[in-house]
Amino acid sequence: MKGKLFNREEVIEMIGNGKLLGLTGDEKVLSGLPKGNWIGATTPYFVDDQHGVFTQDKIYVNELSSGEQVKFQVYDPSNINQIVSNSFENGYTILFIPAFQEIHKKYALIASDIEGIYENAIGGMVAGADLNNFTPPKVYDGTTETVYEDKAVAVHVKLPEHQTSRIEILNIFKQNQDSPEIQFLQDGFECTECLIGGQKVKFADYIAKNNIDIKTPISSDYTGATINVCFQGIDEKTGSVSFYGPVFRDTVYKFSHPVNDYIGDFNSKIASMNDSFEFSCNCILNYLYGDLEGSKTQVFSGPVVFGEIGYVLLNQTLTTLVIDEV
Amino acid sequence: MYAKDRKEWKYLFDEKKDIELSCFPLQMKVTKLKRELKIESISMEEAVNEVWVLCQKYQRAVKQDMTKIFDF
Numbered sequence: 007m008k009g010k011l012f013n014r015e016e017v018i019e020m021i022g023n024g025k026l027l028g029l030t031g032d033e034k035v036l037s038g039l040p041k042g043n044w045i046g047a048t049t050p051y052f053v054d055d056q057h058g059v060f061t062q063d064k065i066y067v068n069e070l071s072s073g074e075q076v077k078f079q080v081y082d083p084s085n086i087n088q089i090v091s092n093s094f095e096n097g098y099t100i101l102f103i104p105a106f107q108e109i110h111k112k113y114a115l116i117a118s119d120i121e122g123i124y125e126n127a128i129g130g131m132v133a134g135a136d137l138n139n140f141t142p143p144k145v146y147d148g149t150t151e152t153v154y155e156d157k158a159v160a161v162h163v164k165l166p167e168h169q170t171s172r173i174e175i176l177n178i179f180k181q182n183q184d185s186p187e188i189q190f191l192q193d194g195f196e197c198t199e200c201l202i203g204g205q206k207v208k209f210a211d212y213i214a215k216n217n218i219d220i221k222t223p224i225s226s227d228y229t230g231a232t233i234n235v236c237f238q239g240i241d242e243k244t245g246s247v248s249f250y251g252p253v254f255r256d257t258v259y260k261f262s263h264p265v266n267d268y269i270g271d272f273n274s275k276i277a278s279m280n281d282s283f284e285f286s287c288n289c290i291l292n293y294l295y296g297d298l299e300g301s302k303t304q305v306f307s308g309p310v311v312f313g314e315i316g317y318v319l320l321n322q323t324l325t326t327l328v329i330d331e332v
Numbered sequence: 333m334y335a336k337d338r339k340e341w342k343y344l345f346d347e348k349k350d351i352e353l354s355c356f357p358l359q360m361k362v363t364k365l366k367r368e369l370k371i372e373s374i375s376m377e378e379a380v381n382e383v384w385v386l387c388q389k390y391q392r393a394v395k396q397d398m399t400k401i402f403d404f
Contacts, residue, residue, distance in 0.1 A: 118364060125386065127357075231353075
């Protein structure tokens, strides 16, 4: 079901009612919430109903289907590979990860290799913070009232046999088919050299020489799904190009077409998506580059995050977790 | 659901056919299996079995993709 922004007092009442909740909000408003069946993650950016909103006073609430059984789990880099084996045979998982920590990088690098990763939905988000006053992103396990800066929290839900869960995505970027192929020499979040059209080049030099706009991601084709990797920046001194998501050596990437009308492009594609979802989030880069704050939009409702989890770590992609009746 | 022994399942892993899918978990799963086939860490039979099991589970969500594969 769709979520909404609520006042802290209203959220405390919902927690008291024993509901299973996914909560997102600024650290100031999430900290000190009472014990209950909830997990939380920090971000002060949202789209609520029709507008992009920055708020440090409200909490975005996703009331989650509790299915037949629920278990909460905390993950660190040493056990995040157990996320599928810890989940139910038929169910879904909501995973909240703090940005820029080892757990974030580890999950991003290994998720696609985890056995059974695509058999039940794993949705969630990478927690962030106010970009103008950045503090370490945090996630919360409401069952123990514990806050983490370096661990991830998950809720695993068992669904009845008549339901299944899956992830849907909406990516407004398209690969530029005229782009040369880009291949990386190793897996990771940064590179100095790569192969472009089969030739080894310094990626930063290539970007500068060809006037590439690094607000537009590179992307790869996953049998029809376009998966973005966004540029984080270029270190002029070292020539290192960094990314918000990992690049993989065995994957072929291309540059993407730039998007000029984020809201228009989202609106034109949104009709094809299932509008009854458990959890939804969109990327801070879409919010910033698309100038969503205060803009009237019908594109989606949900937290604006520092990385979307749709089985794997996604970048600049509207991501929803859907439950289907079989 | 189409029988597991139908030859069309193998089309999913045929680079020449280049079938574009629309169901996200199926897209991701097929891409993973293509990579595993490329490095021969699984056999074609295992790949077909894994994708068939996934499609069994998501029968409604993969309906459009099944039509595309089996009408190819």
